[in-house]
Amino acid sequence: xxxxxxxxxxxxxxxxxxxxxxxxxxxxxxxxxxxxxxxxxxxxxxxxxxxxxxxxxxxxxxxxxxxxxxxxxxxxxxxxxxxxxxxxxxxxxxxxxxxxxxxxxxxxxxxxxxxxxxxxxxxxxxxxxxxxxxxxxxxxxxxxxxxxxxxxxxxxxxxxxxxxxxxxxxxxxxxxxxxxxxxxx
Amino acid sequence: xxxxxxxxxxxxxxxxxxxxxxxxxxxxxxxxxxxxxxxxxxxxxxxxxxxxxxxxxxxxxxxxxxxxxxxxxxxxxxxxxxxxxxxxxxxxxxxxxxxxxxxxxxxxxxxxxxxxxxxxxxxxxxxxxxxxxxxxxxxxxxxxxxxxxxxxxxxxxxxxxxxxxxxxxxxxxxxxxxxxxxxxx
DNA sequence: GCGAGCATGTAAACAGTTACATGATTCC
DNA sequence: GGAATCATGTAACTGTTTACATGCTCGC
Numbered sequence: 001x002x003x004x005x006x007x008x009x010x011x012x013x014x015x016x017x018x019x020x021x022x023x024x025x026x027x028x029x030x031x032x033x034x035x036x037x038x039x040x041x042x043x044x045x046x047x048x049x050x051x052x053x054x055x056x057x058x059x060x061x062x063x064x065x066x067x068x069x070x071x072x073x074x075x076x077x078x079x080x081x082x083x084x085x086x087x088x089x090x091x092x093x094x095x096x097x098x099x100x101x102x103x104x105x106x107x108x109x110x111x112x113x114x115x116x117x118x119x120x121x122x123x124x125x126x127x128x129x130x131x132x133x134x135x136x137x138x139x140x141x142x143x144x145x146x147x148x149x150x151x152x153x154x155x156x157x158x159x160x161x162x163x164x165x166x167x168x169x170x171x172x173x174x175x176x177x178x179x180x181x182x183x184x185x
Numbered sequence: 186x187x188x189x190x191x192x193x194x195x196x197x198x199x200x201x202x203x204x205x206x207x208x209x210x211x212x213x214x215x216x217x218x219x220x221x222x223x224x225x226x227x228x229x230x231x232x233x234x235x236x237x238x239x240x241x242x243x244x245x246x247x248x249x250x251x252x253x254x255x256x257x258x259x260x261x262x263x264x265x266x267x268x269x270x271x272x273x274x275x276x277x278x279x280x281x282x283x284x285x286x287x288x289x290x291x292x293x294x295x296x297x298x299x300x301x302x303x304x305x306x307x308x309x310x311x312x313x314x315x316x317x318x319x320x321x322x323x324x325x326x327x328x329x330x331x332x333x334x335x336x337x338x339x340x341x342x343x344x345x346x347x348x349x350x351x352x353x354x355x356x357x358x359x360x361x362x363x364x365x366x367x368x369x370x
Numbered sequence: 371g372c373g374a375g376c377a378t379g380t381a382a383a384c385a386g387t388t389a390c391a392t393g394a395t396t397c398c
Numbered sequence: 399g400g401a402a403t404c405a406t407g408t409a410a411c412t413g414t415t416t417a418c419a420t421g422c423t424c425g426c
Binding site: 123 | 188191192195198199214215216217218219220265266269270273274275276277278279280281282283284285286287288289290291292293297301304305308309312327330331333334335337338340341344345347348349351352355356359363367368369370
């Protein structure tokens with residue numbers, strides 16, 4: 001059982017769902033901390049059915065299109081609850097090409113470096129806007145249990161982006177004070 | 186050419202280095218935004234030599250131990266500079282088991298959830314302390330070009346951790362106000 | 371009727387992790 | 399002499415991405 005299979009188990013426990021919607025879910029709400037492609041999800045669902053941790057009901061969409069609505073089994077719920085109580089691993093390290101390039105800043109001129117930072121700033125602003133508009137949907141507090149995690153994590157993602165924006169602002173200011181040629185080797 | 190090979194190229198350009206030290210470097214200074222195992226680095230070095238982007242000199246350590254000191258070639262420098270100017274990809278998504286479990290918060294009792302958050306808080310404090318002591322080494326500003334990226338990224342990593350700590354604090358307070366049973370499904 | 375999106379899957383290639391394997395050096 | 403660390407590499411496995419492959423449905 002890899003982590004992905006527990007993620008799938010947890011999402012199916014939230015609601016009965018098809019493989020297709022599960023994939024979309026991974027690339028929407030869960031995207032900030034987990035992701036998976038279709039080509040990973042379908043084989044994983046198959047394995048979980050074989051392990052009797054989930055089961056499915058075939059539902060007819062329209063005239064003939066068969067879709068599989070998955071739900072968690074009692075055994076699946078047990079396995080999930082047990083996994084939830086395991087110790088969390090160390091803080092994850094993300095791989096970030098932008099940061100890698102900043103680390104190699106001496107390869108760039110002052111202008112090229114500033115350009116990179118400004119573009120990242122724009123990316124952060126765009127994502128923060130999306131998160132903020134999603135946040136507006138949480139009007140009635142306290143949020144119900146099934147949405148609690150989503151709500152807390154959304155706040156976390158926004159806090160992270162705001163911090164990154166503050167850092168970018170500060171770094172841009174710092175680099176602008178450097179004389180030309182003081183970034184290159 | 187995968188990203189790892191550019192990372193290696195950039196690090197070798199900073200200083201002549203052995204595969205062994207390169208590995209350590211990946212798991213120390215670069216760890217916040219890139220990582221690699223020995224078993225990935227050695228084959229990659231071989232490929233880069235074959236592509237004539239790096240070359241090595243055999244140095245004798247002690248009596249007989251041969252170590253390879255790698256340095257970048259002119260062609261390697263060109264390839265690296267070109268890559269540095271490519272467009273950065275979208276904001277990266279890290280995979281974070283802790284956050285995944287928080288998303289599935291309805292599986293946990295209030296106490297279990299708070300316990301998770303408190304443990305993460307401790308992890309953040311520990312890492313922040315390490316970063317802060319590393320930060321103290323930068324006494325004479327402005328930093329020289331080869332250290333500029335390192336310096337800026339260190340500040341970024343600290344800002345991210347501080348933001349995460351703020352979020353954890355806030356989340357713990359929020360959850361504590363919820364009545365028992367208001368986290369579980 | 372057509373195009374976007376719904377729906378399920380497989381194959382091949384690539385990236386990354388864990389484990390194995392060997393031997394020298396340095397410091398105590 | 400022994401232990402930690404320096405130093406280089408390979409093998410097997412797992413995880414992830416990209417591309418392929420097929421067909422239906424819904425709204426215009």
